[in-house]
Amino acid sequence: MNKLTIYIDDKQFQAEPGKSILEVCREHDIEILTMCHLKGVNDVGACRLCLVEIEGMSKLLSACTTKITANMVIHTKTERIKKYQRITTELFFAERNHVCAVCVANGTCELQDLGYKVGMDHIRYPFLFPKCEVDTSHPWYVMDQNRCIMCTRCVRVCNEVEGAHNWDVKNRGYQVRIISDFDTPWGESITCTSCGKCLQACPTGALWPKAIVQGQMKKNPEIIDELMERRKMIL
Template sequence: MTVVTLTVNDELISANAGQTVLEAVRDSGGNIPTMCHLDGLSNYGGCRLCLIELGGSPKLSPACFTQVQEGMVVFTHTDRLIKYRKMVIELLLSERNHICAVCVMNGNCELQAMAAELGVDNVRYDYLSPKLAMDASHELFTLDHNRCILCRRCMRACDEIEGSHVWDISGRGIDSMVITGLNMPWGESDVCTKCGKCVQVCPTGALSKKGSSVAEMKKDPVCLRWVLDGRQKGIWDYEKRATRLAQV
């Protein structure tokens, strides 16, 4: 494996060729804020929280989509980046109805935590306050469009890990909405296995377990890693498991 050396915030780090800047920085003990990225899922590059500055370029680049290169110079926390990240969070908060005080994820929400981490204590933009429906048709889970930030983690988890393809996006731009099936109530989707992976990876209160009350919902997006590691080691393969058990 080819190893490359790059400079991150004036410090030299090594990385494997082919890694993204995000992976390299995290492997070296640093951090870059993310929202749509989740380990184990493909990258989508939609939230723009992971923007970085590259030496010699006036453009900002998403760390989750930028591959490391020999001699690369990266800045992860300049004043310019911090300003943009705050703006991204403010725009997300103003786009839908994020009323934390009455949200099932209050206190456990990744969007709320990121706002606090970045010092977003007010929103400078007009709240759009759209009138959005909830879908409580599923036997186990609830979808609240008011809290959705369109990160697509639910789509990717369902598609790439569970192997169902329940989720999609309808509409464009500000009219984009997550949909289930061909825009049918979630409870009527006959390909949903009720596994709950979409709920566990959703960073906000948009997807929750039915019956959760204010601040009661906690999620465990790390469960995906557990599922993937299990698959890679073959412990979910019935035949391999049976063979291994026979050898014990």
């Protein structure tokens, strides 16, 4: 297969066609911030953190859903991108009620890491303080909407990896929420297999096992991709 030549941050790379900008960047250790991307499931371009600048295009495009083309000139670290990364991060925090001090994922949270990474010292936007539900009806797991950033990683893992499709998204705009079945309690779900993959996929502390307390959450989101690789071997 003919490789394509692309330029990322003034360096030349050879990459196979059909790959996304994000895939190529990850291969060459070029850092791109992501939240909704999870290796092993399809990309949806929901979080807007992986935006990159492409020469000849006025709009910023998401690296995860944009495929490379020949002689593409990509910039990942411009001031413009840094500005938007900061805005996006602040909006994540302003949208729901994120309280790290009492969160199970404190220390292992991807949102928390992101805040440190973009150097967020304050938030310029008014907090929405939405009233969010905490679903504790499942015998083992808890879903806390307060900590959800609507990356839909749980939805995709449940659908694409487990095949159960217990999770989906209801409403639109700022009223979106993750739902189980007909917006019924998780514990009454007829589709959930209690496999716990959504807990591994969740970047924050929105999904967690009941047996743990503050800061004890252990996560292994890489397990999703490993599962998919093993499945290919079986087939």
